[in-house]
Amino acid sequence: MSRQNINLAESDFIVVKEDFSRYLVEDGTILRAKIVLRKIFRSPLTDATGYPTQMGFDTLNVVSAFVQQPLKRTPSSTPADPNIDKSNELKFTVMEEKYQEYLMADGFRVTIKPTMVKVFRYDKYNDFGEPVYSVNLQAITNVERMVTTGS
Numbered sequence: 001m002s003r004q005n006i007n008l009a010e011s012d013f014i015v016v017k018e019d020f021s022r023y024l025v026e027d028g029t030i031l032r033a034k035i036v037l038r039k040i041f042r043s044p045l046t047d048a049t050g051y052p053t054q055m056g057f058d059t060l061n062v063v064s065a066f067v068q069q070p071l072k073r074t075p076s077s078t079p080a081d082p083n084i085d086k087s088n089e090l091k092f093t094v095m096e097e098k099y100q101e102y103l104m105a106d107g108f109r110v111t112i113k114p115t116m117v118k119v120f121r122y123d124k125y126n127d128f129g130e131p132v133y134s135v136n137l138q139a140i141t142n143v144e145r146m147v148t149t150g151s
Helices: none
Strands: 009-011 013-017 021-025 030-042 055-066 087-089 092-096 100-104 108-125 131-145
Touching: 013 030, 021 108, 030 100, 030 108, 030 131, 055 108, 055 131, 092 108
Parallel strands: none
Antiparallel strands: 009 030, 013 100, 021 030, 021 092, 030 055, 087 108, 100 108, 108 131
8 A cells, every 4th residue: 555545444345246257368268357356445534425535445356267178288397477488469359247346334336347458378388287378457446325215
């Protein structure tokens, strides 16, 4: 957390849903991705609309690959290193993009949708013999105040 965020308070939340978005890579692999929310921080101050004046999120990108058998090889003896190992950028299509949804204890809903921007495949193979992929994910985040109805 940066120095300017030091006065933000952590807010509790519950997980409503965390489902994978799916992307079909040109080599036939299906990549599943989601951006998991780990922590929410917010300013105690609110603006005229009732929203916190500042918020921060701690997230984790989770990606897994469903690889077809013809792409599998003997596992590599060393892990992939993006600084030295060769990779190829692959095209992909969006199969489905799903929002993660969280409800904050103070009445706000946070949604996060991963959007895949780039996919790279390395000339290395993991312990399961699958090619190693690297992706660039962007998070589309929205915070909305839950509407309450009066009696």
